[in-house]
Amino acid sequence: MLGKLTLQAIPFDHPVPLFAGSFVVLVVLCVVVWIALKGYVPYLWREWITSVDHKRIGVMYVLLACLMMLRGFIDAIMMRSQQTFAFHAAGYLPPEHFDQIFSAHGTIMIFFAAMPFMIGLMNFAVPLQLGVRDVAFPTLNNTSFWLTCVGALLINVSLLVGEFARTGWIPYPPLSELTYSPGVGVDYYLWSLLISGVGTLLTGINFVTTILKIRAPGMSYTRMPMFCWTALASNLLIVAAFPILTATLAMLTLDRYLGFHFFSNEAGGNPMMFVNLIWAWGHPEVYILVLPAFGIFAEVISTFSNRPLFGYRSMVIATMAFVIVTYTVWLHHFFTMGAGADVNGIFGIATTIIGLITGVKVFNWLFTMYGGRIVFASPMLWSIGFLVTFCIGGVTGMLLAVPPADFLVHNSTFLVAHFHNVIIGGVIFAGFAGLTYWFPKAFGFRLDEGWGKTAFWLTLIGFYVVFVPLYITGLQGMPRRMQHYDFALWHPWIVAAAFGIVLLFCAMVCQVIQLRVSIRHRDELRDDTGDPWNGRSLEWATASPAPAFNFAVLPRVHGAEPYWEIKRRAIETQQTAEPQYEPIELSRNSPVGVITAFFAFFVGFAMIWHIWWMAILGVVGAYAAFVWFAWRDVEDYTISAAEVAQLDRARRRVHEEWLTQHARELA
Amino acid sequence: MSTTEALPQAYGRVIDPYSLGRDRRGDAGGGRIYVTGRGEGGPASRRVIVGFGFWIFLLSDIVMFSVFFAAHAVLQTETAGGPSGRELFNPSHIAIETACLLASSFTCGMAAVAIEARSQAWTQVSLLITGLLGLAFVVLEAGDFATMIREGAGPDRSAFLSSFFAVVGLHGLHVSAGLLWLGTMMAQVFVKGFRPDILHRLLCFNLFWHVLDIIWVALFTLVYLVGALR
């Protein structure tokens, strides 16, 4: 009746996951009950859960990312502490738990922390920067978000019901095949990623269409902000790469469920084919993560240096070159797994070429800063931290790109330090920079600078204290994912890394305090003009928080850096003519996303536990929800011209006051 | 179309440092600045947006198929002592299935012509014939699969058979999903008529059905015909 699901699935005899899972369930229940008792449910349903507004969806993505980063960080604390204690000792985590923890850490951080963070920021900022009202397919956008949430939910459910995969975040066969992983762990991984992968692919399609087909009048390709170019490249990569992930995981699922022989040891299967195909996805995946980060830094560096971006055209060419070159390097993830020197050499050279393209971008950022009037606000601090940290990470990557060198450090902590170096230094720093940069546009007030800067310094120093020792132990020969070790040479470095985790923990606490303090003091930190940073692109041309329709009248773009032009013109002419307001049509909110995701969750859960009737019901339910949605007759709602005028006049009044104030100094 | 702010008089000449060989005003094509969809005229029409978006989805689907094709190409010699393509594939069945799908692609095109002419009757007839031909394809293919499994040449026999069942089965699944979609579209056109959003969905279905036939061409060439040589 319930397939393989029994009460044995709950880990009553394993204290760590039992306590952790119960704690999470308790917290979630308390939050849900509090929301219900306070009467917030209708508001949340109407304004956030069913919202198709890209700004709201972006905020929800970033919220998901931050929550999942917390969970992944706790996994990291457990790993570092286990290794600190487990020198000539067993530590406190048995191997079968430690394996699940490092697998969950990787899966959660990549798929449910880093990806949603970047996708959330792209969701929020790209339509605003393009000067338009929303993305191409708003309801699809909402559905993508909820499907991603279902993936995250499934992984978290595995904490309390069943187990997680013990294979690492990339489940190589034959270990991940049914013979050697007979439990439900790998199935949780597979269904979580198959479902959230659909959501991500839909996001990719949405943004490629938006950036190519929906832009403000006058915004040709060469007048798009750099963040939009990197968003385009990243989403093209999503469209091209995520099908590979879906296909490969589907093949592994077929092997496990129906006895296929794609990757099995017998009947002709080829485990190395999994490795090949999954890294053909895996390498573009990390560029999907880092390209929006590059775009965020381009925006932040040019704004806080008060200069236009240096070498715009070379940046565009470099960004689009990534889309192709990233598909020529994936073998560098498995140099040591049997390919010949010729194959290794070609892919090694291709990897070095990718480093070259990144170097072009780094020089352009540096030259943007040169000769500018730099303002050291916290987004700029994150950017400078990125420039140093990412370059170091990139250089270690160049070392790994040389196959003979890689043979010595493959799968050691050197590799671990390298990819954390580039992902934390690139993606996470960008996430926090972008979060601080666009927070006023989303909520109408800035984040507290003092706590932000403290968090930055703690993160930067903490990062180096954790990972430089890991570089050293890697060179000393320490493999990754060790549950215990006896080699005395590594021990002091592992202990040093644990101190770094303490610093990172303090940084995380500072971020939480920053949020609380900023909300408390939001009136002092309020952004009235809509342009708190003296920005250069179109998102700053509208009020903070941005109204539902983004722009009362779609801006007309005359040159690159369109908002800078608008500001300059306004200052020169000392007048901003009131535009002619017209009614605005926006897409109606819809519950189809959350309903489809609800059914998708049950499909995933049912497939994991072999509850076939539930799976079939889930599929039928999802299809029925979709047909019901497709049958609706009214797609849009209208905001009258009078209402638009009323909302916009308030903003214009503030702008005119600002103009008269600053006219003398800026003329 | 929303109007935009009036250009202030004192604006002067725009110097666009990033213009790529455009004219002095930075506009494309000698002053023709109202090119929708190519950026400078503002957002494209809903039809172009939906069509292009679905086209991008279809390209992602083609990438997914190519992964299964690659897997089949790698595993096609791994028969593990079991039957190979030459023993299993029935040329007449493959020919009939190809004919069915090609004919259904043609009738789908006829449906497109009928839709442009806004003829409810011809649209329903052509869509129905498309569906029936597609159904014939699926039934034939399912029958072939059942026979192979019954004879011990199922997907769990060898890696070659696994990859064969996967790539052909994936195509069959897409055709089946397409039939479900077709049924829904026929109902929607009947009830709601030729409304713009219904037309956009029909455009998407049309693209989907033709791309499925394109994938079948690759399939029967690379999997069946080349496979039968071994």
Add this chain to the structure above:
Amino acid sequence: MSYDWNVDVAPGFMDATRRSVRQGITSYLIGLALAVALTAASFYVAYTNLVWAPGIPIALAALGIAQIGVHIVFFLHMTTAPDNTNNALALALGVVIVALIMIGSLWIMANLNQRMMPMDQIMQMQR
């Protein structure tokens, strides 16, 4: 065939069949005729001695590519006109990605299969 220089088109029939019903049907009929001819040719090449045996896969591939081209032009109405640029470029990117994945995978797997023992032999060594 005429196109409006100022307006991009979606792929597929709606913008392309800005012609009469007869023109639309004719284009699909031509496509069908070509496709049937190419399919028949493929079957003939595969199952008879028309082509020298080692050359059959290449002949089949060429016929297949030609038929895909027929589908793209006559059924999907894709052209190289400036109003179709985005659609054609997207297709080109898709083709490049597919080519990189397939050629890369086939090359890598052939190299690995040549250099490493088959898995079932390795497994037998374990026993």
